[in-house]
Amino acid sequence: MNLWRKLACVALAVVVCTSLAANWLAPAGYEKQYREATDAPPSHVHWLGTDELGRDRFARVLYGTRISLLLAPAAALLSTLMAAFIGGLAGYLGGIWARLAMGVTDLFLSLPWLFLLITARAFMPLNVAPLISVMVTFLLLGLLGWSTAARVLCATAASLRSADFVRQARAAGLSGTRLFLIHVMPNLKPVLYAQFWISIPVFILSEANLGILGLGVAEPMPSWGSLLRELEGLVSVREEPWKFVPLVLLVVVVMSFQLLLSRQEEVLA
Amino acid sequence: MLKSRIAGHALALIATVLLGGFLSATLVRLAPGFDADEQQLDPHLSAESVQALRAARQQDHNVWRFYFSYMNRAVHGDLGTSLALAQPVRTLLRDRAPLTLRLLAFGLGLAWVAAMSLALTAAWLRISTYDALTTMVSGTFLCIPAAVLALFSVLWNVPGSLAIALIVFPHIYRYARNLLAKSYSLPHIITARAKGLGEARILFWHVVPAVAPQLLALAGVSVSMAVGAAIPVEALCGLPGVGQLAWQAAMARDLPLLVNITILVTLVTLLANSGADVIALMVRGQKS
Numbered sequence: 001m002n003l004w005r006k007l008a009c010v011a012l013a014v015v016v017c018t019s020l021a022a023n024w025l026a027p028a029g030y031e032k033q034y035r036e037a038t039d040a041p042p043s044h045v046h047w048l049g050t051d052e053l054g055r056d057r058f059a060r061v062l063y064g065t066r067i068s069l070l071l072a073p074a075a076a077l078l079s080t081l082m083a084a085f086i087g088g089l090a091g092y093l094g095g096i097w098a099r100l101a102m103g104v105t106d107l108f109l110s111l112p113w114l115f116l117l118i119t120a121r122a123f124m125p126l127n128v129a130p131l132i133s134v135m136v137t138f139l140l141l142g143l144l145g146w147s148t149a150a151r152v153l154c155a156t157a158a159s160l161r162s163a164d165f166v167r168q169a170r171a172a173g174l175s176g177t178r179l180f181l182i183h184v185m186p187n188l189k190p191v192l193y194a195q196f197w198i199s200i201p202v203f204i205l206s207e208a209n210l211g212i213l214g215l216g217v218a219e220p221m222p223s224w225g226s227l228l229r230e231l232e233g234l235v236s237v238r239e240e241p242w243k244f245v246p247l248v249l250l251v252v253v254v255m256s257f258q259l260l261l262s263r264q265e266e267v268l269a
Numbered sequence: 270m271l272k273s274r275i276a277g278h279a280l281a282l283i284a285t286v287l288l289g290g291f292l293s294a295t296l297v298r299l300a301p302g303f304d305a306d307e308q309q310l311d312p313h314l315s316a317e318s319v320q321a322l323r324a325a326r327q328q329d330h331n332v333w334r335f336y337f338s339y340m341n342r343a344v345h346g347d348l349g350t351s352l353a354l355a356q357p358v359r360t361l362l363r364d365r366a367p368l369t370l371r372l373l374a375f376g377l378g379l380a381w382v383a384a385m386s387l388a389l390t391a392a393w394l395r396i397s398t399y400d401a402l403t404t405m406v407s408g409t410f411l412c413i414p415a416a417v418l419a420l421f422s423v424l425w426n427v428p429g430s431l432a433i434a435l436i437v438f439p440h441i442y443r444y445a446r447n448l449l450a451k452s453y454s455l456p457h458i459i460t461a462r463a464k465g466l467g468e469a470r471i472l473f474w475h476v477v478p479a480v481a482p483q484l485l486a487l488a489g490v491s492v493s494m495a496v497g498a499a500i501p502v503e504a505l506c507g508l509p510g511v512g513q514l515a516w517q518a519a520m521a522r523d524l525p526l527l528v529n530i531t532i533l534v535t536l537v538t539l540l541a542n543s544g545a546d547v548i549a550l551m552v553r554g555q556k557s
Contacts, residue, residue: 103281103284106281107285107288107289107535110285110493110535110538110539110542111493111531111534111535111538112493112494112496112497112498112500112534112538113497114415114497114498114500114501115496115497115500115515115531115534118500118515118516118519119515119519119527119531121519122518122519122520122522122524122527123524125522126520126522201412205412205414205415208414208416208417209414209415209416209501212414212416212417212420212501212505213416213500213501213504213505213516214520215519215520225414228414228416228417231417231420231424232420232505234420234424235424236424237424247413247417250412250414251409251412251413254411254412255408255409255412258408258411258412
């Protein structure tokens, strides 16, 4: 492991551990309002100041990081499982099924990702409880983000279909379902693993984009997307640099993932 | 071969419109709040008028009927009326498309020039520090959400097309750099270099023909990326284009408008990808 990857590991571990310790580091919580100190600069009481509603920004950053970092992998897991089912099965079955599945996949891939997300999000009610909005946002990411992985998995499963060990198992009289679950799926594991890790930073960035556009996690629940909305009112970068903390954290986390994933991408290549 | 590929793409386009239209019509029909009409709450309306409004809505309850009436109207150029903006969708799209097309053209042009310049110089110079620096710069842009880049463009008062270029550029650079690096390490190009062939001649006679099909495919994909980038850029920079319209439609849950924009965007991206694929096939045909 080279130095950059080691640094990426350390950065990720620090961010994850700090966000998991949010309950101890910011016991007042993310929604408590300090009405006497709205839009306050950093102080010894509020390390990153307060937002325009008087909520402690440090607490919101910690809880927001926790939400984004816990739910992005959950969405990645869902999308990888969907890709394994759709792509893996289509590749294994081949013929019309593969063509049909890849036709739908191409349709998904031809639509710009952000466009697909905001369209799908608009079909759901926008005024929902904050917790439901978190679920809806990450569920949508998981349900719509399977297409790239499905294409890769379809190609891998198609190459396995004609492999000697699969032919031999088929000749020995193994049923199709058993063959797929016991022999084909385990061989898709490296690709599935790589796809899972690759999806995480993509989903973190997508949630941030949705949040800034006002279609992500609802107030008062914090997430990186909703925290970054504060940048909208900035007049200059130098004026309130502490407002950039969520962005810096997001860039560090995504960059760490990119550095660690360069090896996973080699697996896919 | 070429004709069958073009026919395949044309069929895919028609199937997409039909399937996309049906899916969209179904989603609109099943979306929460489809039956609700604010007009029904108007106290000035008589019971008969409210009943008439309900009867008009009742006709749309059958998904198939709703779909066929939608497609029939679309064929005749009537794309319906926006619920939020109370204007014909066709007029809205016609008014806003030129700005988006201009933004996309400038943004894509800038992104390609920047990405190819950096990728080519990295491949020519083969200096590891330069390569690491350009990769780091493009990698940093990859880690910043598109909407944040759009916000920065507002903050620093730079044109929206530059924001689109910065969003698309790292994706193009990453792929083009790998492609060119691989191409420059091919045995016949190393031999040509060893024999003292000029860099320009190597590039245009040996490298470009080898990478052209893949770059054309990337060109098709980059259109899709730029269309996606247009949403945050137009929405946050206050540019009245199709991207902003899509965002406004999403925020107001103006489903008829959103459905039409979705189909339009799908068609544009499919056309771009199909065009790139056909041109790549022609290039390959000429080579062989």
